Amino acid sequence: MAMDINKDLIAASSTPIVLAILSEGDSYGYAILQRVRELSGGRVEWTDGMLYPVLHRLERLGYVEARWESSETGRRRKYYQITREGQDQLTEERRQWQAVDATLRGLWQAFDASLSSSDTVTGAVAPHGA
């Protein structure tokens, strides 16, 4: 079931996710969306249309290149390919996310630790199932 994820979080993560998917190989809009759904186990569902302004922005920034090709059905389809700058940007984004992730992970651990310790102290008062 798709989660309701904060819009800002989706916006911030869209760039590294799209770049990472494209670094696996050239792709087009629909396939990228499918891959996101797959990778997140259905928990992350982007609005279909919103992917395209993101792709256009990445193209404008020079991180991806676009070309039109004929698909299997004979229709014209726009394919995207990651560029050298895109790879560099991906590496940079990964660094930033890992830094943030490490910080949060430390905090979650401390939070869990404090929760379990508070359980043993106030166990008698805490309601069932808390």
Added chain:
Amino acid sequence: MAREMRAHGHEAALEQQIEEWRSYVGRQRAIEAADLAELEDHLREQIEMLVDSGLSGDEAFLVAARRMGNLDALSREFAREHSERLWKQLVMPAREADGRSANADAIVAGALAAVSAAIVMVPGLFGLRLDEGLAFHLVPLLLVSLLTGYFAWKRRVDAATHIWIARAFIFAAVLITFSPFVAGGQTEALAVVHLPIALLPMVGIAYAGGRWSQVSGRLDFVRFLGELSIYYVLTAAVGGLLVGSVAGIVRAVGMQIDLEVWLLPAGAAAAVFIATWLVEAKQNVIENLAPVMTRIFTPLFAALLIGLLASLLWTGVGTEIDRGVLQGFLVLLGVVFAFLLFSVSARDPQASPGMLDVAQVTLVVTALLVDAVVLWAIVARIHEFGFTPNRTAALGLNVILLVNLAWSAVLYVGVVTHRVRFTRLERWQTQYLTVYAAWAAVVAIVFPPAFGYR
């Protein structure tokens, strides 16, 4: 066989739906043709996936279109990314609605601008003045006929209408050329000014391209006139600046040529066609300016007229308004009338009455009262000094304006009190415009013989 036919029918229905979706999304300014193709490809693939997983064509389309996202939000995202698309560049637009390349329009308009400038300058070459004689009579007619011709060509008006319009112009030209005017008399000037006004419906018929009999056709013409006046002022201002600078340089260099004398009128004529081309080229890409101006200035003008009326009543001036002031009032009333006309053309007929409508009603009612005062003053002058062509023309125009303002006021008050539909006011106003044209025709055709061509 039957199943194949049914499948084919379903396919056709799906194509129809996709087509409608395409035209709906395509209307967004921020989404261009290439993006639309991309989105459509996505939609089709989504539909295929859904049909494969068991949905019917209709269901698949609904789900896929819904998954595409809310169109407004999508539009906003595209606009944020491609913000330059919101600032449409005006010159040389790529697409033209009726398939003809925009370049043809620009070339024809440019050629007509050059021709009109030439028409204005040619009399000077033959030593004729522009404000008397043949040039005085024919130049305005020629310019209006060029404008009509431009629209008749652009809208591909049919042959019968072409002939009809041509006959009207020829009749006008013959009439004014062979009428034995007394040189410098009032009827001559009146005829020259009123004949093009009487022929404005011809321009309108050419402009509306067969829709002149419909309210929407006439409203479009009114909107065009509103935009034309604004773009004309812009073009003329810049053009005038250019001519002034060139003339200044020429004089500074020591040459004794009075460039302005013939460049300014020529430029003024050419500016009509340049402004016309601009208004046509921008179409609905740029918000119409005339209604915006009226929205800003209506309350101010209403306040001005109330003040004017109050001061007139206070000082008891009624019959002693002198000629210059009277003319000033007439100009003011003309401007107010133009405001009313352009506001009516811009207002959404389905919108419910609001503050702006109240301001409009105030403006109309006060203009009505001022007009009554002006009418009274004109009647007084005629009573004291007798009938002259100018005074009679002013009298007639004022009576027509009074009737217009009176009935418009009644209808507009009805609109504001929710008793009258706005479309009724639209229809009344656009139909009444022909009365002005008819009066102009009377002044041009009947007055000269009636006043002995003086």
